[in-house]
Amino acid sequence: MQMPFADFILQHEADDPVRLLLSRDKYPDIDIDLAVTTLEVRRKLRTKVPEWYAVPSLVYPFRLSGEQCSSSETARYKAWLASGLRLEGVPPQTVATRPLPSKMGPSLLCGRGWPQVCGGTPSSLNVADLTGGMGVDAWAFAQVSKEVLYNEMQLELVRATELNFRELGVENVRFRNCRVEPGKVKEVLDGFRPDVIFLDPVRRAEDGRKVFLIEECQPDVLGLLPELFEAARYVLLKLSPMADITMACKRLGAHVKEVHVVAAGGECKELLFLLDREWEGAPATFIVEGGAVMEIPGQARNEGEGQARNEGSPLVISTGAKRSGEISLFEPGKALLKAGAFGLPCGRFGLTKLGQHTHLYAGEAVPEELRPFGKVFEIQEVLPLNNRTIKEAGKRWPQAEVTARNVPMTSDLLRKKLGCASGGDIHLFGVRVEAAAEAGNYLIVTKKRYGTD
DSSP states (O other): OOOOHHHHHHHTTTSOHHHHHHTGGGOTTSOHHHHHHHHHHHHHHHHHSHHHHTOTTOOOOOHHHHHHSOOHHHHHHHHHHHHHHHHHSSOOOOSSOOOOGGGSOSSSSOSTTSOOOOTTOOOOOEEEESSOTTSHHHHHHHTSOSEEEEEOSOHHHHHHHHHHHHHHTOOSEEEEOOOOOTTOHHHHHTTOOOSEEEEOOBOBOTTSOBOOSGGGSBSOHHHHHHHHHHHOSEEEEEEOTTSOHHHHHHHHOTTEEEEEEEEETTEEEEEEEEEETTOOSOOEEEEEETTEEEEEOTTOTTTTHHHHTTSSOOOOBOSEEOOTTSSEEEEEOHHHHHTTOTTHHHHTTOOEEEETTEEEEEESOOOTTTGGGEEEEEEEEEEEOSHHHHHHHHHHOSBOEEEEESSSSOHHHHHHHHTOBSOSSEEEEEEEEOSBSSOEEEEEEEEEEEEOO
């Protein structure tokens, strides 16, 4: 009797893939190559897309697709953006923090401040995902849309995704297997009328080389933009988290309305550019981290930059012991740093930057709205950074986390000099400080209170 594919996957989940490949003769009724690839991808999806991991009958023909696919969290964020465009007519706006959709339990987008598109509420949204890949983004779009068009150039991926969506109970998706290139957008859409077109261009050339310019990715979005705007008002573009935001906005033109810097798990995962054919002006930037979203209005990414550079900043720290909680230290998370909003903690939240090139901030308290976008520490002591204090600190705190910022040594070298092991509730910062009675290099002893991990 032939063993179902899902049963085979469950039985061999912990097996060595190489051993399985070598023992393929034992399983004549199983496509061992597909099974092994599926097992390897599933291991990545356990935490990345747990909803898919929970369904063992899904198949994954390519390892690379599993590595490059969106997580559930980032896919849902894109779905929320798209749903807001159609349901409210304009992109969602906020100056306060809001929870990500993934924090809201079983219903995808129910929650205060978010578009109400769950609980049976009908949606008239149509989304075209022209670079479908493994389909995680299309799966998220389908949960907030009337219909989704999924297009993928690799036929094997299209077939696998079509099967997987049946297993996941997704029924409102059209499947296309076309190459997206200039002059072919209408052909790819094949009569489908999207409100939003989503693209995640492949950042590799045909010979496998990594590429960085937008026009070198596949498909070439710059060459496609006129046709994309003929088909839909909105284009949502995903670029590498390593991309330069300012350069990308210049290349994409005046229709960039929003830039979303999405961090998850302490890493910057995605840069999303929302283009609107009816918009011309400076784009707003949204930073997404720690389950929260905050807007930086257009042309305000460096608000308060004067104070950030310590022009007339008040004295906030001095050497010696500090009472617990008297002064707080704020370390920005990856999304805020990637957005380049170095003046925002000063201009909007009243903190003082320790130095022009030291991206750490101090104040009597870190406002609650800012806390999700970094880590907050209590300053315990501030010591001169020299060989004597380093030696003494290593003896006092044999276990501590260590960070070096804007000083002539790396974090690893400072840790080696201190001789302390990782762990514990103490965090030692070796930093250049200009917001002090005497500018110089200091060792700041802190305890973490809360923030991203």
